[in-house]
Amino acid sequence: MNVFVRYRSNTISLEPSRDCHLLTVKLPFKVKAPIIIGKGVEPGLNIRETITITIGGKQYFIIPSGSLKGVFRKLSAAIAYKMVNKLQPHIGQVIMTHDEDKVKHKIDMEYGDLIEQLYSQNKDVMDRICFSKKNMSCNRLKKEDLETYMELVLSLYCPICSLYGSKHYAGVITFKPVIIPFEEKTVDIRYHVAIDRRSRTKEDRALYMDHLLYYVGKAVNIEFIVKDLEPGSLASKLLASTLEYISVSGLLVGGGKSIGYGLMEMDKDNVVWSYRRYTSYNEYISPMTGKGLSTLLDLLRE
Numbered sequence: 001m002n003v004f005v006r007y008r009s010n011t012i013s014l015e016p017s018r019d020c021h022l023l024t025v026k027l028p029f030k031v032k033a034p035i036i037i038g039k040g041v042e043p044g045l046n047i048r049e050t051i052t053i054t055i056g057g058k059q060y061f062i063i064p065s066g067s068l069k070g071v072f073r074k075l076s077a078a079i080a081y082k083m084v085n086k087l088q089p090h091i092g093q094v095i096m097t098h099d100e101d102k103v104k105h106k107i108d109m110e111y112g113d114l115i116e117q118l119y120s121q122n123k124d125v126m127d128r129i130c131f132s133k134k135n136m137s138c139n140r141l142k143k144e145d146l147e148t149y150m151e152l153v154l155s156l157y158c159p160i161c162s163l164y165g166s167k168h169y170a171g172v173i174t175f176k177p178v179i180i181p182f183e184e185k186t187v188d189i190r191y192h193v194a195i196d197r198r199s200r201t202k203e204d205r206a207l208y209m210d211h212l213l214y215y216v217g218k219a220v221n222i223e224f225i226v227k228d229l230e231p232g233s234l235a236s237k238l239l240a241s242t243l244e245y246i247s248v249s250g251l252l253v254g255g256g257k258s259i260g261y262g263l264m265e266m267d268k269d270n271v272v273w274s275y276r277r278y279t280s281y282n283e284y285i286s287p288m289t290g291k292g293l294s295t296l297l298d299l300l301r302e
């Protein structure tokens, strides 16, 4: 679990909040273009097959939760980089060290002062983390494995890693896979010729097939749950901005994005969510529910 999301990450003095939070969200989308949800091209086979599962004798297409998380994660990272100048300098610096392609933080000795500053801001939390992850004090870890120590500190403060997870911490968001009922004529096969990007010529054995899912004009729900994300925290605001971006620009899922496949449009008015908060004494605070994206954005940006 990412301890940091329980703290208000955009304020300097971080008072622990002992409350637990649970948010569930359903985002309805309208499919605007065919979708390729492939298992990847198998060597020698040259076919990108659509992933299907069978439940009770019926066949379904599936958009795996990993694909959805990957798409959201990339968008959030791009948005976070743009937020850098508006944030406190040390948090901005943390985000600049986040390397989304490698899903880790750039580790450089020049960040020594930053790491010290971040450590001293939440000494007790950092000490607990070093013990629980590496069974040693932060001081010892720093001497024995500086890289791991720096990554532990940076990814704890990073709003992208807080939302989606890092090498050391689990993220707070879990997506449900999208299940689409199989119907006749919803799958077509499209032939492509792969072009070598460097030589701009046809690759060997370059003809490959895509299974296209024609679900155009139909509705698909993307559902996710968010655990222990405190409304108003930096990670929560980043999630709000990501959803807002998707509501304007649409969401591209699956393969062939560069040629326009996989576009889905959010039905903002029919977004539904529910949010519960529990205190440390398990005191129950009645759940809130809402309809419409704007009510969800208000909650997240509280």
Ligand SMILES: [Zn+2]
Pocket: 098, 099, 104, 105, 154, 155, 158, 159, 160, 161, 162, 166
């Ligand atoms: Zn990060």
